[in-house]
Amino acid sequence: MEEIHIPVLLSEVVDGLNLKSGSVVVDATVDGGGHAREILKKLGQEGKLIGLDWDSGMVEKLRKDLGGDVRVKLFHSNFSELEKVTGPYRPDAILFELGLSSLQLLASGRGFSFKSEEGLKMTFDPNQRPNAEEFINTANVRDLEEVIRKYGEERFAGRIARAIERYRARKRITSAKELSEIISRAVPRRGRINPATKTFQALRIHLNHELENIENGLRGAWEIIKPKGRIAVISYHSLEDRIVKNFFKEKAKNEEGKLINRKPIVPSREEVTKNPRSRSAKLRILEKL
Ligand SMILES: C[S@@+](CC[C@H](N)C(=O)[O-])C[C@H]1O[C@@H](n2cnc3c(N)ncnc32)[C@H](O)[C@@H]1O
Structure with a gap:
Protein backbone atom coordinates (compact mmCIF):
# COMPACT_ATOMS: atom_id res chain seq x y z
CA MET A 1 0.00 0.00 0.00
CA GLU A 2 1.26 3.48 -0.89
CA GLU A 3 2.09 5.43 2.28
CA ILE A 4 0.33 8.76 2.49
CA HIS A 5 0.64 11.93 4.48
CA ILE A 6 -2.56 13.96 4.76
CA PRO A 7 -1.80 17.69 4.68
CA VAL A 8 -2.90 19.42 7.88
CA LEU A 9 -5.12 22.56 7.94
CA LEU A 10 -4.85 22.61 4.15
CA SER A 11 -7.54 25.15 3.23
CA GLU A 12 -6.67 27.31 6.25
CA VAL A 13 -3.03 27.47 5.11
CA VAL A 14 -3.81 28.14 1.46
CA ASP A 15 -6.38 30.85 2.28
CA GLY A 16 -4.24 32.30 5.05
CA LEU A 17 -1.23 32.79 2.77
CA ASN A 18 -3.32 35.07 0.54
CA LEU A 19 -1.94 33.55 -2.67
CA LYS A 20 -2.38 35.12 -6.09
CA SER A 21 -1.56 34.18 -9.63
CA GLY A 22 2.16 34.94 -10.02
CA SER A 23 3.00 34.70 -6.29
CA VAL A 24 6.41 33.42 -5.24
CA VAL A 25 6.00 30.94 -2.40
CA VAL A 26 8.54 29.16 -0.22
CA ASP A 27 7.48 25.88 1.34
CA ALA A 28 10.27 25.52 3.88
CA THR A 29 9.23 21.98 4.88
CA VAL A 30 7.99 20.61 1.58
CA ASP A 31 8.19 16.88 2.48
CA GLY A 32 5.90 14.90 0.14
CA GLY A 33 4.36 18.10 -1.25
CA GLY A 34 0.96 17.83 0.43
CA HIS A 35 0.62 21.60 0.90
CA ALA A 36 2.81 22.41 -2.09
CA ARG A 37 0.49 20.74 -4.61
CA GLU A 38 -2.48 22.76 -3.38
CA ILE A 39 -0.44 25.97 -3.29
CA LEU A 40 0.65 25.41 -6.91
CA LYS A 41 -3.00 25.42 -8.01
CA LYS A 42 -3.22 29.08 -6.96
CA LEU A 43 -0.03 30.35 -8.59
CA GLY A 44 -0.98 30.45 -12.28
CA GLN A 45 1.70 30.02 -14.97
CA GLU A 46 3.96 32.81 -13.71
CA GLY A 47 4.15 31.79 -10.05
CA LYS A 48 7.09 30.02 -8.37
CA LEU A 49 7.27 27.46 -5.62
CA ILE A 50 10.59 27.02 -3.85
CA GLY A 51 10.53 23.89 -1.72
CA LEU A 52 13.08 22.93 0.93
CA ASP A 53 13.45 19.84 3.02
CA TRP A 54 16.27 18.65 5.25
CA ASP A 55 15.49 15.05 4.39
CA SER A 56 17.25 14.31 1.11
CA GLY A 57 15.04 11.26 0.51
CA MET A 58 11.90 13.39 0.54
CA VAL A 59 13.42 15.92 -1.87
CA GLU A 60 14.50 13.20 -4.31
CA LYS A 61 11.10 11.59 -4.23
CA LEU A 62 9.33 14.89 -4.79
CA ARG A 63 11.67 15.77 -7.68
CA LYS A 64 10.31 12.72 -9.46
CA ASP A 65 6.71 13.84 -8.82
CA LEU A 66 6.94 17.61 -9.34
CA GLY A 67 10.25 17.99 -11.17
CA GLY A 68 8.50 18.44 -14.53
CA ASP A 69 6.73 21.59 -13.35
CA VAL A 70 8.89 24.56 -14.43
CA ARG A 71 7.46 26.68 -11.61
CA VAL A 72 8.99 24.39 -8.97
CA LYS A 73 12.52 24.54 -7.54
CA LEU A 74 13.45 22.01 -4.85
CA PHE A 75 16.40 22.12 -2.47
CA HIS A 76 17.79 19.69 0.06
CA SER A 77 18.46 22.17 2.81
CA ASN A 78 17.88 23.13 6.42
CA PHE A 79 15.43 26.03 6.63
CA SER A 80 17.74 27.68 9.14
CA GLU A 81 19.65 28.76 5.99
CA LEU A 82 16.55 29.91 4.16
CA GLU A 83 17.89 33.21 2.90
CA LYS A 84 20.93 31.50 1.33
CA VAL A 85 18.78 29.00 -0.55
CA THR A 86 16.20 31.40 -1.91
CA GLY A 87 18.89 33.66 -3.38
CA PRO A 88 17.43 36.58 -5.29
CA TYR A 89 13.78 35.58 -4.81
CA ARG A 90 11.65 37.75 -2.53
CA PRO A 91 8.71 35.54 -1.58
CA ASP A 92 5.11 36.65 -1.15
CA ALA A 93 4.42 33.76 1.20
CA ILE A 94 6.41 31.32 3.31
CA LEU A 95 5.11 28.17 4.98
CA PHE A 96 6.70 26.10 7.73
CA GLU A 97 5.09 22.92 9.02
CA LEU A 98 7.32 21.82 11.85
CA GLY A 99 8.12 18.29 12.92
CA LEU A 100 7.81 14.96 11.28
CA SER A 101 5.59 13.67 8.48
CA SER A 102 3.70 10.39 8.44
CA LEU A 103 5.96 9.31 5.58
CA GLN A 104 9.06 9.72 7.76
CA LEU A 105 7.39 8.04 10.72
CA LEU A 106 6.72 4.99 8.58
CA ALA A 107 10.06 4.98 6.77
CA SER A 108 12.20 2.02 7.73
CA GLY A 109 15.61 2.41 9.32
CA ARG A 110 15.00 5.93 10.68
CA GLY A 111 13.90 5.04 14.22
CA PHE A 112 11.26 7.77 14.52
CA SER A 113 8.55 5.24 15.37
CA PHE A 114 8.40 3.37 18.70
CA LYS A 115 7.85 0.11 16.89
CA SER A 116 10.79 0.29 14.55
CA GLU A 117 13.17 -2.62 15.04
CA GLU A 118 15.73 -1.36 12.56
CA GLY A 119 17.91 1.65 13.22
CA LEU A 120 17.74 4.44 15.74
CA LYS A 121 18.72 7.62 13.94
CA MET A 122 15.93 10.14 14.57
CA THR A 123 17.66 12.76 12.43
CA PHE A 124 15.89 14.51 9.55
CA ASP A 125 19.05 14.31 7.50
CA PRO A 126 19.93 10.61 7.66
CA ASN A 127 23.66 11.44 7.54
CA GLN A 128 23.62 13.87 10.43
CA ASN A 208 18.14 18.07 15.15
CA HIS A 209 18.59 21.38 17.03
CA GLU A 210 14.96 21.96 16.20
CA LEU A 211 14.35 25.00 18.40
CA GLU A 212 17.42 26.85 17.10
CA ASN A 213 16.38 25.98 13.55
CA ILE A 214 12.96 27.53 14.09
CA GLU A 215 14.46 30.73 15.46
CA ASN A 216 16.90 31.00 12.56
CA GLY A 217 14.25 30.01 10.03
CA LEU A 218 11.84 32.69 11.23
CA ARG A 219 14.57 35.32 11.24
CA GLY A 220 15.55 34.38 7.68
CA ALA A 221 11.93 34.32 6.54
CA TRP A 222 11.36 37.78 7.96
CA GLU A 223 14.41 39.12 6.11
CA ILE A 224 13.36 37.85 2.70
CA ILE A 225 9.57 38.14 2.75
CA LYS A 226 8.12 41.03 0.71
CA PRO A 227 6.10 43.76 2.40
CA LYS A 228 2.47 42.53 2.56
CA GLY A 229 3.86 38.99 2.36
CA ARG A 230 2.74 36.35 4.85
CA ILE A 231 4.52 33.76 6.97
CA ALA A 232 2.46 30.79 8.16
CA VAL A 233 3.70 28.27 10.71
CA ILE A 234 2.07 25.04 11.83
CA SER A 235 3.54 23.69 15.05
CA TYR A 236 2.74 20.62 17.11
CA HIS A 237 4.05 21.23 20.58
CA SER A 238 4.28 24.02 23.08
CA LEU A 239 8.05 24.59 22.92
CA GLU A 240 7.86 25.25 19.17
CA ASP A 241 4.66 27.24 19.36
CA ARG A 242 6.08 29.51 22.06
CA ILE A 243 8.96 30.52 19.80
CA VAL A 244 6.60 31.29 16.92
CA LYS A 245 4.14 33.15 19.15
CA ASN A 246 6.85 35.33 20.69
CA PHE A 247 8.48 36.11 17.36
CA PHE A 248 5.15 37.11 15.79
CA LYS A 249 4.06 39.12 18.85
CA GLU A 250 7.29 41.08 18.84
CA LYS A 251 6.84 42.05 15.18
CA ALA A 252 3.24 43.09 15.83
CA LYS A 253 4.23 45.08 18.92
CA ASN A 254 6.86 46.98 16.92
CA GLU A 255 4.26 47.63 14.22
CA GLU A 256 6.43 45.87 11.65
CA GLY A 257 3.94 43.05 11.23
CA LYS A 258 0.26 42.24 11.66
CA LEU A 259 -1.12 39.08 13.26
CA ILE A 260 -3.67 37.59 10.87
CA ASN A 261 -5.17 35.51 13.66
CA ARG A 262 -4.98 36.57 17.31
CA LYS A 263 -5.49 33.00 18.51
CA PRO A 264 -3.87 30.09 16.68
CA ILE A 265 -6.06 28.31 14.13
CA VAL A 266 -6.65 24.68 15.11
CA PRO A 267 -8.16 21.81 13.12
CA SER A 268 -11.91 21.23 13.18
CA ARG A 269 -13.30 18.20 14.96
CA GLU A 270 -14.02 16.74 11.55
CA GLU A 271 -10.38 17.08 10.47
CA VAL A 272 -9.13 15.48 13.69
CA THR A 273 -11.48 12.54 13.18
CA LYS A 274 -10.24 12.04 9.63
CA ASN A 275 -6.59 12.68 10.49
CA PRO A 276 -5.82 12.17 14.21
CA ARG A 277 -2.23 13.32 13.61
CA SER A 278 -3.60 16.85 13.14
CA ARG A 279 -5.00 17.04 16.67
CA SER A 280 -2.27 19.14 18.27
CA ALA A 281 -1.63 21.40 15.24
CA LYS A 282 -1.60 25.18 15.73
CA LEU A 283 -1.40 27.57 12.81
CA ARG A 284 -0.18 31.14 13.23
CA ILE A 285 0.10 33.67 10.41
CA LEU A 286 1.97 36.97 10.32
CA GLU A 287 1.89 39.64 7.60
CA LYS A 288 4.84 41.97 7.06
CA LEU A 289 3.74 45.59 6.94
C1 LIG B 1 5.22 17.77 8.85
S1 LIG B 1 6.30 17.57 7.52
C2 LIG B 1 5.68 18.67 6.30
C3 LIG B 1 4.56 18.09 5.50
C4 LIG B 1 4.17 18.91 4.28
N1 LIG B 1 3.71 20.23 4.66
C5 LIG B 1 3.07 18.18 3.52
O1 LIG B 1 1.90 18.49 3.76
O2 LIG B 1 3.39 17.30 2.72
C6 LIG B 1 7.72 18.36 8.08
C7 LIG B 1 8.91 18.28 7.14
O3 LIG B 1 9.87 19.23 7.59
C8 LIG B 1 11.16 18.71 7.37
N2 LIG B 1 12.06 19.44 8.27
C9 LIG B 1 12.19 19.34 9.60
N3 LIG B 1 13.12 20.20 10.05
C10 LIG B 1 13.57 20.87 8.96
C11 LIG B 1 14.53 21.89 8.77
N4 LIG B 1 15.20 22.41 9.80
N5 LIG B 1 14.75 22.35 7.51
C12 LIG B 1 14.06 21.84 6.45
N6 LIG B 1 13.15 20.85 6.58
C13 LIG B 1 12.90 20.38 7.82
C14 LIG B 1 11.02 17.25 7.68
O4 LIG B 1 12.06 16.52 7.04
C15 LIG B 1 9.62 16.94 7.11
O5 LIG B 1 9.74 16.47 5.80
Whole structure:
Protein backbone atom coordinates (compact mmCIF):
# COMPACT_ATOMS: atom_id res chain seq x y z
CA MET A 1 0.00 0.00 0.00
CA GLU A 2 1.26 3.48 -0.89
CA GLU A 3 2.09 5.43 2.28
CA ILE A 4 0.33 8.76 2.49
CA HIS A 5 0.64 11.93 4.48
CA ILE A 6 -2.56 13.96 4.76
CA PRO A 7 -1.80 17.69 4.68
CA VAL A 8 -2.90 19.42 7.88
CA LEU A 9 -5.12 22.56 7.94
CA LEU A 10 -4.85 22.61 4.15
CA SER A 11 -7.54 25.15 3.23
CA GLU A 12 -6.67 27.31 6.25
CA VAL A 13 -3.03 27.47 5.11
CA VAL A 14 -3.81 28.14 1.46
CA ASP A 15 -6.38 30.85 2.28
CA GLY A 16 -4.24 32.30 5.05
CA LEU A 17 -1.23 32.79 2.77
CA ASN A 18 -3.32 35.07 0.54
CA LEU A 19 -1.94 33.55 -2.67
CA LYS A 20 -2.38 35.12 -6.09
CA SER A 21 -1.56 34.18 -9.63
CA GLY A 22 2.16 34.94 -10.02
CA SER A 23 3.00 34.70 -6.29
CA VAL A 24 6.41 33.42 -5.24
CA VAL A 25 6.00 30.94 -2.40
CA VAL A 26 8.54 29.16 -0.22
CA ASP A 27 7.48 25.88 1.34
CA ALA A 28 10.27 25.52 3.88
CA THR A 29 9.23 21.98 4.88
CA VAL A 30 7.99 20.61 1.58
CA ASP A 31 8.19 16.88 2.48
CA GLY A 32 5.90 14.90 0.14
CA GLY A 33 4.36 18.10 -1.25
CA GLY A 34 0.96 17.83 0.43
CA HIS A 35 0.62 21.60 0.90
CA ALA A 36 2.81 22.41 -2.09
CA ARG A 37 0.49 20.74 -4.61
CA GLU A 38 -2.48 22.76 -3.38
CA ILE A 39 -0.44 25.97 -3.29
CA LEU A 40 0.65 25.41 -6.91
CA LYS A 41 -3.00 25.42 -8.01
CA LYS A 42 -3.22 29.08 -6.96
CA LEU A 43 -0.03 30.35 -8.59
CA GLY A 44 -0.98 30.45 -12.28
CA GLN A 45 1.70 30.02 -14.97
CA GLU A 46 3.96 32.81 -13.71
CA GLY A 47 4.15 31.79 -10.05
CA LYS A 48 7.09 30.02 -8.37
CA LEU A 49 7.27 27.46 -5.62
CA ILE A 50 10.59 27.02 -3.85
CA GLY A 51 10.53 23.89 -1.72
CA LEU A 52 13.08 22.93 0.93
CA ASP A 53 13.45 19.84 3.02
CA TRP A 54 16.27 18.65 5.25
CA ASP A 55 15.49 15.05 4.39
CA SER A 56 17.25 14.31 1.11
CA GLY A 57 15.04 11.26 0.51
CA MET A 58 11.90 13.39 0.54
CA VAL A 59 13.42 15.92 -1.87
CA GLU A 60 14.50 13.20 -4.31
CA LYS A 61 11.10 11.59 -4.23
CA LEU A 62 9.33 14.89 -4.79
CA ARG A 63 11.67 15.77 -7.68
CA LYS A 64 10.31 12.72 -9.46
CA ASP A 65 6.71 13.84 -8.82
CA LEU A 66 6.94 17.61 -9.34
CA GLY A 67 10.25 17.99 -11.17
CA GLY A 68 8.50 18.44 -14.53
CA ASP A 69 6.73 21.59 -13.35
CA VAL A 70 8.89 24.56 -14.43
CA ARG A 71 7.46 26.68 -11.61
CA VAL A 72 8.99 24.39 -8.97
CA LYS A 73 12.52 24.54 -7.54
CA LEU A 74 13.45 22.01 -4.85
CA PHE A 75 16.40 22.12 -2.47
CA HIS A 76 17.79 19.69 0.06
CA SER A 77 18.46 22.17 2.81
CA ASN A 78 17.88 23.13 6.42
CA PHE A 79 15.43 26.03 6.63
CA SER A 80 17.74 27.68 9.14
CA GLU A 81 19.65 28.76 5.99
CA LEU A 82 16.55 29.91 4.16
CA GLU A 83 17.89 33.21 2.90
CA LYS A 84 20.93 31.50 1.33
CA VAL A 85 18.78 29.00 -0.55
CA THR A 86 16.20 31.40 -1.91
CA GLY A 87 18.89 33.66 -3.38
CA PRO A 88 17.43 36.58 -5.29
CA TYR A 89 13.78 35.58 -4.81
CA ARG A 90 11.65 37.75 -2.53
CA PRO A 91 8.71 35.54 -1.58
CA ASP A 92 5.11 36.65 -1.15
CA ALA A 93 4.42 33.76 1.20
CA ILE A 94 6.41 31.32 3.31
CA LEU A 95 5.11 28.17 4.98
CA PHE A 96 6.70 26.10 7.73
CA GLU A 97 5.09 22.92 9.02
CA LEU A 98 7.32 21.82 11.85
CA GLY A 99 8.12 18.29 12.92
CA LEU A 100 7.81 14.96 11.28
CA SER A 101 5.59 13.67 8.48
CA SER A 102 3.70 10.39 8.44
CA LEU A 103 5.96 9.31 5.58
CA GLN A 104 9.06 9.72 7.76
CA LEU A 105 7.39 8.04 10.72
CA LEU A 106 6.72 4.99 8.58
CA ALA A 107 10.06 4.98 6.77
CA SER A 108 12.20 2.02 7.73
CA GLY A 109 15.61 2.41 9.32
CA ARG A 110 15.00 5.93 10.68
CA GLY A 111 13.90 5.04 14.22
CA PHE A 112 11.26 7.77 14.52
CA SER A 113 8.55 5.24 15.37
CA PHE A 114 8.40 3.37 18.70
CA LYS A 115 7.85 0.11 16.89
CA SER A 116 10.79 0.29 14.55
CA GLU A 117 13.17 -2.62 15.04
CA GLU A 118 15.73 -1.36 12.56
CA GLY A 119 17.91 1.65 13.22
CA LEU A 120 17.74 4.44 15.74
CA LYS A 121 18.72 7.62 13.94
CA MET A 122 15.93 10.14 14.57
CA THR A 123 17.66 12.76 12.43
CA PHE A 124 15.89 14.51 9.55
CA ASP A 125 19.05 14.31 7.50
CA PRO A 126 19.93 10.61 7.66
CA ASN A 127 23.66 11.44 7.54
CA GLN A 128 23.62 13.87 10.43
CA ARG A 129 25.72 13.02 13.51
CA PRO A 130 25.44 12.25 16.31
CA ASN A 131 22.30 10.24 15.73
CA ALA A 132 20.04 8.88 18.48
CA GLU A 133 21.88 5.58 18.79
CA GLU A 134 25.22 7.32 19.30
CA PHE A 135 23.77 9.84 21.74
CA ILE A 136 21.87 7.48 24.03
CA ASN A 137 24.71 4.97 24.18
CA THR A 138 27.42 7.50 25.01
CA ALA A 139 25.92 10.60 26.69
CA ASN A 140 26.47 10.86 30.41
CA VAL A 141 23.42 10.24 32.52
CA ARG A 142 23.06 13.88 33.62
CA ASP A 143 23.05 15.11 30.01
CA LEU A 144 20.48 12.46 29.08
CA GLU A 145 18.25 13.52 31.96
CA GLU A 146 18.61 17.20 31.07
CA VAL A 147 17.66 16.64 27.40
CA ILE A 148 14.66 14.47 28.31
CA ARG A 149 13.44 16.96 30.91
CA LYS A 150 14.04 20.13 28.90
CA TYR A 151 12.78 19.09 25.48
CA GLY A 152 10.32 16.39 26.50
CA GLU A 153 8.96 18.22 29.56
CA GLU A 154 9.07 14.71 31.06
CA ARG A 155 8.80 14.53 34.85
CA PHE A 156 10.29 11.03 34.94
CA ALA A 157 13.42 12.16 33.09
CA GLY A 158 15.75 11.03 35.89
CA ARG A 159 14.28 7.54 36.06
CA ILE A 160 14.39 7.15 32.30
CA ALA A 161 18.00 8.33 32.05
CA ARG A 162 19.08 5.91 34.78
CA ALA A 163 17.20 3.02 33.15
CA ILE A 164 19.00 3.74 29.87
CA GLU A 165 22.33 3.86 31.70
CA ARG A 166 21.72 0.50 33.42
CA TYR A 167 20.60 -1.21 30.22
CA ARG A 168 23.43 0.03 28.01
CA ALA A 169 26.00 -1.16 30.55
CA ARG A 170 24.97 -4.67 29.47
CA LYS A 171 24.01 -4.15 25.86
CA ARG A 172 24.17 -1.37 23.26
CA ILE A 173 20.71 0.03 22.45
CA THR A 174 20.25 -0.29 18.70
CA SER A 175 16.56 0.02 17.88
CA ALA A 176 13.68 2.37 18.60
CA LYS A 177 11.60 -0.55 19.85
CA GLU A 178 14.31 -1.50 22.35
CA LEU A 179 14.51 2.09 23.60
CA SER A 180 10.75 2.46 23.92
CA GLU A 181 10.58 -0.79 25.92
CA ILE A 182 13.30 0.41 28.32
CA ILE A 183 11.31 3.62 28.87
CA SER A 184 7.99 1.80 29.28
CA ARG A 185 9.45 -0.38 32.00
CA ALA A 186 10.91 2.66 33.81
CA VAL A 187 7.80 4.84 34.13
CA PRO A 188 4.19 4.34 35.21
CA ARG A 189 1.73 3.83 32.35
CA ARG A 190 -0.26 7.02 31.61
CA GLY A 191 -3.50 6.57 29.68
CA ARG A 192 -3.32 5.52 26.05
CA ILE A 193 -0.29 7.59 25.15
CA ASN A 194 2.90 5.57 24.69
CA PRO A 195 5.15 6.27 27.73
CA ALA A 196 8.10 6.87 25.38
CA THR A 197 6.39 9.73 23.53
CA LYS A 198 7.98 12.59 25.44
CA THR A 199 11.45 11.04 25.41
CA PHE A 200 11.33 10.43 21.66
CA GLN A 201 10.22 14.02 21.12
CA ALA A 202 13.06 15.25 23.34
CA LEU A 203 15.71 13.26 21.48
CA ARG A 204 14.45 14.47 18.12
CA ILE A 205 14.43 18.12 19.20
CA HIS A 206 17.90 17.84 20.71
CA LEU A 207 19.59 15.89 17.90
CA ASN A 208 18.14 18.07 15.15
CA HIS A 209 18.59 21.38 17.03
CA GLU A 210 14.96 21.96 16.20
CA LEU A 211 14.35 25.00 18.40
CA GLU A 212 17.42 26.85 17.10
CA ASN A 213 16.38 25.98 13.55
CA ILE A 214 12.96 27.53 14.09
CA GLU A 215 14.46 30.73 15.46
CA ASN A 216 16.90 31.00 12.56
CA GLY A 217 14.25 30.01 10.03
CA LEU A 218 11.84 32.69 11.23
CA ARG A 219 14.57 35.32 11.24
CA GLY A 220 15.55 34.38 7.68
CA ALA A 221 11.93 34.32 6.54
CA TRP A 222 11.36 37.78 7.96
CA GLU A 223 14.41 39.12 6.11
CA ILE A 224 13.36 37.85 2.70
CA ILE A 225 9.57 38.14 2.75
CA LYS A 226 8.12 41.03 0.71
CA PRO A 227 6.10 43.76 2.40
CA LYS A 228 2.47 42.53 2.56
CA GLY A 229 3.86 38.99 2.36
CA ARG A 230 2.74 36.35 4.85
CA ILE A 231 4.52 33.76 6.97
CA ALA A 232 2.46 30.79 8.16
CA VAL A 233 3.70 28.27 10.71
CA ILE A 234 2.07 25.04 11.83
CA SER A 235 3.54 23.69 15.05
CA TYR A 236 2.74 20.62 17.11
CA HIS A 237 4.05 21.23 20.58
CA SER A 238 4.28 24.02 23.08
CA LEU A 239 8.05 24.59 22.92
CA GLU A 240 7.86 25.25 19.17
CA ASP A 241 4.66 27.24 19.36
CA ARG A 242 6.08 29.51 22.06
CA ILE A 243 8.96 30.52 19.80
CA VAL A 244 6.60 31.29 16.92
CA LYS A 245 4.14 33.15 19.15
CA ASN A 246 6.85 35.33 20.69
CA PHE A 247 8.48 36.11 17.36
CA PHE A 248 5.15 37.11 15.79
CA LYS A 249 4.06 39.12 18.85
CA GLU A 250 7.29 41.08 18.84
CA LYS A 251 6.84 42.05 15.18
CA ALA A 252 3.24 43.09 15.83
CA LYS A 253 4.23 45.08 18.92
CA ASN A 254 6.86 46.98 16.92
CA GLU A 255 4.26 47.63 14.22
CA GLU A 256 6.43 45.87 11.65
CA GLY A 257 3.94 43.05 11.23
CA LYS A 258 0.26 42.24 11.66
CA LEU A 259 -1.12 39.08 13.26
CA ILE A 260 -3.67 37.59 10.87
CA ASN A 261 -5.17 35.51 13.66
CA ARG A 262 -4.98 36.57 17.31
CA LYS A 263 -5.49 33.00 18.51
CA PRO A 264 -3.87 30.09 16.68
CA ILE A 265 -6.06 28.31 14.13
CA VAL A 266 -6.65 24.68 15.11
CA PRO A 267 -8.16 21.81 13.12
CA SER A 268 -11.91 21.23 13.18
CA ARG A 269 -13.30 18.20 14.96
CA GLU A 270 -14.02 16.74 11.55
CA GLU A 271 -10.38 17.08 10.47
CA VAL A 272 -9.13 15.48 13.69
CA THR A 273 -11.48 12.54 13.18
CA LYS A 274 -10.24 12.04 9.63
CA ASN A 275 -6.59 12.68 10.49
CA PRO A 276 -5.82 12.17 14.21
CA ARG A 277 -2.23 13.32 13.61
CA SER A 278 -3.60 16.85 13.14
CA ARG A 279 -5.00 17.04 16.67
CA SER A 280 -2.27 19.14 18.27
CA ALA A 281 -1.63 21.40 15.24
CA LYS A 282 -1.60 25.18 15.73
CA LEU A 283 -1.40 27.57 12.81
CA ARG A 284 -0.18 31.14 13.23
CA ILE A 285 0.10 33.67 10.41
CA LEU A 286 1.97 36.97 10.32
CA GLU A 287 1.89 39.64 7.60
CA LYS A 288 4.84 41.97 7.06
CA LEU A 289 3.74 45.59 6.94
C1 LIG B 1 5.22 17.77 8.85
S1 LIG B 1 6.30 17.57 7.52
C2 LIG B 1 5.68 18.67 6.30
C3 LIG B 1 4.56 18.09 5.50
C4 LIG B 1 4.17 18.91 4.28
N1 LIG B 1 3.71 20.23 4.66
C5 LIG B 1 3.07 18.18 3.52
O1 LIG B 1 1.90 18.49 3.76
O2 LIG B 1 3.39 17.30 2.72
C6 LIG B 1 7.72 18.36 8.08
C7 LIG B 1 8.91 18.28 7.14
O3 LIG B 1 9.87 19.23 7.59
C8 LIG B 1 11.16 18.71 7.37
N2 LIG B 1 12.06 19.44 8.27
C9 LIG B 1 12.19 19.34 9.60
N3 LIG B 1 13.12 20.20 10.05
C10 LIG B 1 13.57 20.87 8.96
C11 LIG B 1 14.53 21.89 8.77
N4 LIG B 1 15.20 22.41 9.80
N5 LIG B 1 14.75 22.35 7.51
C12 LIG B 1 14.06 21.84 6.45
N6 LIG B 1 13.15 20.85 6.58
C13 LIG B 1 12.90 20.38 7.82
C14 LIG B 1 11.02 17.25 7.68
O4 LIG B 1 12.06 16.52 7.04
C15 LIG B 1 9.62 16.94 7.11
O5 LIG B 1 9.74 16.47 5.80
